[in-house]
Each structure stands twice: as structure tokens, then as C-alpha cells.
Amino acid sequence: MAEGGSNKTGFHLEEKKGDLFTCPSTCSLAHCISEDVRMGKGIAVLFKKKFGGVEEIKKQGAKPGGVAVLERGGRYIYYLVTKVKYSNKPTYDSLRSSLEAMRDHCLKHQVKQLAMPRIGCGLDLLKWDEVHLILVETFHETDICITVYTL
Template sequence: MASGNSTKEGFQLEEKTGDLFTCPATSSLAHCISQDVRMGKGIAVPFKKKFGGVEEIKKQGVKPGGVAVLKRDGRFIYYLITKVKYSDKPTYDSLRASLEAMKDHCLKHNVKTVAMPRIGCGLDLLKWEEVSIILVETFHDTDICITVYSL
């Protein structure tokens, strides 16, 4: 198996320390929210401030296991809907289904790079060891590069 640096094509999962919002302006972004689109805590707050679109997201009517999408400055902002209410906790299954929905959108719209936090692992208390496996299982057959930022 060739090392990641020798091939231009193929899935990559990269982890970086730093501010997610310093990612390249060409990268799409992703994070988890609830169906009620409260976005009042955690990384959802700067997403809401930077990209707005709360009503636009609500109008999409996405249920847990789906993904709401905003287009901003030529890139997509993915809102993985992983639970009904902000006070609920997601499951690995709802996260996996949301990631599958995001993958489908990425493939249809030729998205090659997605930046995200350690999704589901902050306030939602999922374990990164499990989430990273789900990311690999979901995207391994694509040529999408996912960069995960943690502070």
C-alpha cells in the first residue's frame, strides 16, 4: 500500500490542531446539530454567527440521520442532523446516517475537501475512537480529504 503522500487521489483523514475556521476557503465545512436548529452551545455558535441560515436550515426539514446544506462563498456548509432536540444525545447510528447523506451530497457536487471538528465528541459525548472509524468506513471509497481540527 502506497503512503498517503505518494498518491494524489484517494480518501484521506487528516487531524490538525488549530481553529477549524482557519481551514482553506475552498474547503466545505461540517458539524453536528439537532433538528430543532438551536445552535446555542459549542462550535455551533460560531457556525451560526459566520454562516447564519437558521431559517434556511429549518425549511429543509431534515430529520436525524440526514444533512442540511447551506452554500456560502462557493462552498458547502454541512449541518449533520444527529438528534431531534438540542438536549438529546446522538447515537453512532444517527451520526453514520448523517455522514452517509453528506457523502452523497459531496459526490454529487464534486466536493473534494471537508473540514470539521471532532464531530459528536464535544458536548455530544461520543468517543473519537469510534467516530473516526465511522468516518473511515463511510468515506474510504471516495477521493474526499477530510481534515479534523481540534483546539
């Protein structure tokens, strides 16, 4: 995928104010869900409306600490399964494990650009400082550029 004339390689994490869904169409997207694939609150509702695929996600059978993946419009949509039920809260360990699963998929499929909200920090109440650190620890040895969007 072209990176707009940029010849920069290596991991990069950028935070940006704005709507996640305005990211370039070359970016793969990620957010957190529960194993029951409810997606009834928060940004998950928008993912469900925009990309559908609830049955497709359920069929993949991802457990907490795993990731379900949809392919839409030449990019991947990552569903980080971080808890069993929508009413549960994830742990930093389940988030880390889901991020590692996503990283491995990204590397296998040459994904270079990822866009996501402050994952786990909205309704799930994880602390961004800790999540940011986990993102850096998980992706620092890749050449994936991650843009984190906040409204």
C-alpha cells in the same frame, strides 16, 4: 478545485491542531446539530454567527440521520442532524446516517475537501475512536480529503 499542486487522489483523513475556521476557503465545512436547529452551545454558535441561515436550514426539514446544507462563498456548509432536540444525545447510528447523507451530497457536487471538528465528540460525548472509524468506513471509497480540527 485546485489542491495546491498535489496530484494525490483517494480518501485521506488528517487530524490537525488549530481553529477549524482557518481552513482553506476551498474546504466545505461540517458539524452536528439537532433537528430543532438551536445551535446555542459549542462550535454550533460559531457556525450560526459565521454563516447564519437558521431559517434556511429549518426549511430543509432534515431529520435525525439527515443533513441540511447551506452554500456560502462557493463552498458547502453541512449541518449533520444527529438528534431531535439540542438536549438529546446522538447515537453512532444517527451520526453514521448523517455522514452517509453528507457523503452522497459531496459526491454529487464534486466536493473534494471537507473540514470539521471532532464531530459528535464535544458536547455530544461520543467517543472519537468510534467516530473516526465511522468516518473512515463512510468515506474510504471516495477521493475526499477530510481534515479534522481540534483546538
